[in-house]
Amino acid sequence: MVMLSRLGLDSSSELFRELPSSLRMSRPLALPAALSELELLKTLKALADGNLNLDEHPCFLGAGVYDHYVPSVVDHVLGRSEFYTSYTPYQPEMSQGMLxxxxxxxxxxxxxxxxxxxxASLYDGGSSLAEAALMGCRASGREEVLIARTVNPFYREVVATYLRTAGFAIREIPLDESGAVDLDLLAAAAGSGTAALILQSPNFFGILEDLEAAGNILRRRAPAASFVVSADPISLALLRPPGELGVDIVVGEGQVLGNHPSFGGPLLGIMACTEKLLRRMPGRIVGETTDAEGRRGYVLTIQTREQHIRREKATSNICTNQALNALAAAVYLTVLGKDGLREVAFNxxxxGHYARERFRSLRGFAIPYQGPCFREFVVNCPIPPAELNSALIRDGIIGGYPLARHYPEREELRSAWLLCVTERRTRAEIDRLAEAAAAAAALSPVFPSPEGGTVLENDL
Amino acid sequence: MTETGTLRFSKEHEWIRVEGEGRAVIGITDYAQKELGDIVFVELPSPGDSFEKGDGMAVVESVKAVSDVYAPFSGRVLEVNAALEDSPELVNRDPYGEGWLVVMELGEPGELENLLTGEEYARLYPTDAGRKSDG
Amino acid sequence: MKTIFERSRSGRRGLLIPPCDVPEVELDSLIPRRFQRGAPPALPEVDQLTAVRHYTALSRRNHGVDSGFYPLGSCTMKYNPKVAEDIARLAGFARLHPLQPAETCQGALALMHDLERYLAEIAGMARVTLQPAAGSHGELLGLMIIKAFMARRGDGERRRVILVPDTSHGTNPASAALAGYRVVQVRSGPDGDVDIEDLAARLGEDTAALMLTNPSTLGLFERRIEAISGLVHRAGGLLYYDGANMNAIMGISRPGDMGFDIVHFNLHKTFATPHGGGGPGSGPVGVVRELVPFLPVPVIEKGPGGYYLDHDRPLSVGKLHAFYGNFGVTVKAYAYIRSMGPDGLRQVSEDAVLSANYLLSLLRGHYDLPFDRPCMHEFVLSARKHKELGVAARDIAKRILDYGFHPPTTYFPLTIAEALMVEPTESESVETLDAFAEAMVQIARDAVTNPEMLRTAPHTTAVRRLDEVAAARNPVLRWKRRDSEKGEGA
Known part of the structure; x- marks a missing residue:
């Protein structure tokens, strides 16, 4: 009111006089009426209660989002509103904390x-992989990206969507019987037209890929191509870092580092690369510098790569990223520290191996892939995994992920289930899962006879 | 500062100094380096690369601006100024001397005829003019 | 201030991990040694209190909307309601796995389904997807949809040009290039609106779409939008709406009614979800009926058995996020829309426009105003007169920091010399706007009487002006132990 009268106006509608009357809404928006805070909380609590949550139900789903423990400290630091209500740190003198x-x-x-x-982060593991593939195309001047079918199928879809739009080709490399990418087929596919090779390790089935061998093949057959690896950051506490294996670009899903599953987002796209590729890297980068009095400080740097300066020639269109999730990752890695992260990875x-052996010894179930695994593994089930999941929900357990939809060409995955075991799962929960799954399979009318299919061959 | 009287100029702010035997040195003008401000990175072609007149052949960057450097004539790159990799500020400090960018093979000498003389360039871009900021 | 690595001391830790309750097998028997890492990664080793103090100290060196006024143009730094933070952290939202069977996440699917419909109503679109994680992710999706639609229509091969005005956000041309399009710029006229003749001349058989922000990035309503829409559509192109400035028009005018075919929303701007220091955001995309089949998979449908995710969409462009986008952010936007209701949202836009016009009235005369028209939710000033005195827009921005305010957006749009783009939002009181105007007027005076003070600003912040040239010339992008620190900690 004060503002209106000081402007000498009767109503704020006068401020909209430049809008053609034909474009002004003549009715209110058809939306539900406003709620008070108390009503809002009740309404939203009811929606939240319409879901089974991972605090109350042991969960064996992975496939890109993982149920790791988030230490209390992480959420408390993220709750500092100086962090979460700030914008991108374009004014560094006022943003040293985030920088x-x-x-x-x-x-x-x-x-x-x-x-x-x-x-400083990208959106998620999938879009990071797509950005890495595009980096490979631009760096090599080649147009075909090779991607292993052992890469998370959701990521493969994202990569395919980005590359199709940008006009690049993609070729998928099948897996071998160990559940890893088939290196012979990789060697046959790689050549002078290859822009990049994309592998994931641990791969979608939880199996470790032989990055060293794949990298050697790529260097020999397609020296111009970029070697891109999607790596799980927690597994890197135990596994050889891709940087030691000649990898050019490492991406990954950073949700595991202190971010809640949150129904699949916000996640955290990790990207790291060699210094040689620095100027082709998308996204923001923070650098160290000094202020006018010689004190250490931080700024956004090498910004000429970015959209707000280079516009259509930018390395990517990304602007808003996942800064707060990156902060969560930093706090997580700080609080766990050198020993803590290693212990989580060991657990x-x-x-994971305990659960895999438990299912291996379970009548009717089988383990198709024998390669070394980290936290996830594939189980062949005597009844369709979706039916198992429904049965398990009645026991309060959230089961695994059915794989058939993504691998119609693989006989051994027709009734396969991807299970994930993080440090949050106890031995008792794993045993309960195995027992409930066995019981559900035994009760099921479709429990197969011994000649009933390949799923049993490995096991009995 | 190097004598600029013998140089030719393009409207896109390159200078060209013919060194005889079909060689020409190319850099960006004093006006251009002042417009850009502190140069932080120079992206150069590789010796052996060929360009048509008007092709982007190098990129000069300040903190918040990017400028393409266009080939002022067609030809092959013979040498690049490797010192700029570690010391891009040479372009600011001595644009007509140590801050040179590339040496190109001069294919058709006729192409130089369309370039500006120092006087013509200075008339178009007087160096005491108000500076546009780089953002 | 020390880095966390400089606070590290060997052997310290901030959290205990529960003892393992399954057999602790020798690692070599599970993972071949050649796959194993030699030394563990050099993560910090600190106790929990040290970690908490470190991050608390960092937070105190950061400015958010909760710290003070944040009139950053084009970014809509409005108040982020606290209750939305509480809601997003409910276990029933934060502790959900995206691949849970549909029957175990009906509440989440219902929320997404309803939010899609609310957003569609606000923008006048037929259908919305929540998948894009940010505004520019939404732009990319919009362009993918345009490409897929035209490929199916049969003229995709020749429609290779995306038109953008010279005032557009940098993301517009960058997204178009990422989607494989050629970018052509359209001039704005002397009144700030799109130059219709220039647009008409550039439209043709090769036009795929025109990307527009309305109100424009100059804070002005594009008055001839209906004519623009007619021209673009007659040329066979589509009209794309960059939703960065939607805070000016909620409940007042709808992009769909203006003739736009595709819209992206910035939930982290218009719908009060926090910016998080740069993200996460959320950039839902709405489309008109003809484009619905091209939306990314999965889409949420409601059947007799409840809500479900439909992956079987043969014309879909595919997928651009591993799952369904930034669900946690969409929960907060849903809460915002439910708490405002239809009248509240309209009031938000009216108040945002009123605040901007009020602030503009206090600054008019002290700064150059390139277009003297009623502004919408933001306005652009120029410091070109101050530049003649040797004070750049950058110096003015740095001096604003000394008053405890975040500066306006500087040097954007690119068509305005020494631009200062001010967006106060509806959240701010008249007292705050008065105080900010007073500071801006004082700075304009100081530009004349004491330009050196402005050129050396800021004077009171945690650090003084930082050397961005040195940062870019010699990039130091990670912490490394210096020799003097050897022997300490990790």
């Missing part, structure tokens, strides 16, 4: 991956 946190995040990602430089590995 330093991201600088530390970049350092942590370099430590984990063994790469020389990391950016995943031990519990």
């Amino acid at each position: 330093q946190a991201i600088f530390e995040y970049q350092t942590l990602i370099c430590e984990l991956t063994g790469m020389e430089v990391a950016n 995943c590995c031990w519990k």
